[in-house]
Amino acid sequence: MTTLEDRVRHALHDMADDVQPAHLLSRLDRHEGRIRRTHTRRRLAAVVAAVVAAVGIGSVLLLPIDQPNIIEPVKNPPKVFRLSDTTSVAPGRALLAVTLARPNPAVADGEHEDPLYVLPLTRGAAVHLPGSDRVPYSWSSELSADGTRLIRSNESYVDPHLEVVELATGRSDDLGDRKAYCPQLSSDNGTVVAYGPSGVQVFDVGTGSSRSLYRVKVTQDFPCGGLGWSPDGRRLVVRTDSGSVVIDRLGTVQLRLPDSYAVNSSMSWAPDGRRLLLYDRLHGEYEVVRPDAGSTLAMRWPTDALRPLGWAGHRVVWLAGAPGDYRLVTTDQRGRDVKTWMRFDIGDKPIEAVSWSQDLSGTAAP
């Protein structure tokens, strides 16, 4: 049952959403001259303080990061991602899942190519993972952190469905006929979060039960990528109309990140759980935010990079190139020190999404 406090909270957010922007500098502009004179006296002190603070902040950023419960990236991944002729409903534990393209809506069901491929842990070429009866093709699909499962959903209005596929057996945990956008598995594979009609919903994979966690206005065009578990499964980053918020498993807001949106769902979280990869809508930049420290790093855009995808260890992974010449490249958290991780030998097919397992211990991506 919704408590009065919840209704107050929702009403306040609704009221706030109705507020329109205003020119807040009008009064200040009238007194600009006075302000400038007042602050001339403070300039020298500010410069000194800025230098001191910059040195302090810089030294903090350079400190080695403590890594409790860190989820390590893939070990020695293949240099080239190739497609095989194999189709399997149970390809086994996987390193990567790649969605090549969304099906053409103009083509009748059953005639389009299923676009999802997974790269088995045993290497070789990528295996075609066909859809199921209830999810003939996936509108949202993502590999679990340990590479053993894949969650996928059919978000159609007519026949929505959500399921978790066990890649070793092909068995599916059926989460029912639910409209669930951007579903995300927790790191223990026991819980799924997804956007439902009224906001973020939490599903228990074992029982299929669900509950509402956080209210968000969701439309059919709600973009995926803004909902992701932290590596320890204790926090979620959630997209809202005005930016992202970090909430705990009870739905309590821990942090607001206005005007910034999480990139690529759970992969937005660095494996140490202390950094988030975000898109700053206001400035059109990608950035790395340390939520607990309050610091932000604007990222340099690597040459021919298309978009950042997430983290592999302490490196940020970007999709680069163009159809026919796609690559995964990695950079440091400032977008520098570009290194090629993997080439895609997939013809001229467009890549829609890439996710990768992160708990296969080993070295960081290059």
Next chain:
Amino acid sequence: MSALEDEEFRGFVAARGLALLRTAYLLTGDEQLAEDLVQTALEKAVTHWSSIRVAAAAESYVRRTMYREQVSIWRRRRVRELVSATIPEPRSAGAAGDEVEDRITMRDALLQLGRRQRTVLVLRYFEDLTEQQVADALGISVGTVKSQAHKALAQLRSTCADLAPTTGGDPR
């Protein structure tokens, strides 16, 4: 203020102005008063910009200024503050089916609250502050926060007759 600081300040206002305005609107219940409240806080912030920009505490500073300014307003107007002359009619429980209708009722009821009660609710349930944080932000005691929140919720219950008494949701 240097050109760089001026640019930073304007960037801050551009980036955070709407969010500040939203909170101010909830505090004041009026768009013009909300703009005045934000601009007052920004005027104070700009005189300390050199220090608060370094500490990356600009938004915290502005918000705290808004809260304190709101408190000072309610203290100045304590005797003169007018409660709405129109007492909203309680809605019947049977009319509670439409969520939109419920929201409108709740919105009206929130705007009917006195400044101090609404301010406490805004900080507790919109800004998600704890009772201690609300008390610190407003410069009042935790006991006052609790009593104001309790009175505000009680008034909301009485105003919105379709709201059943709650058993959970104890304010942190």
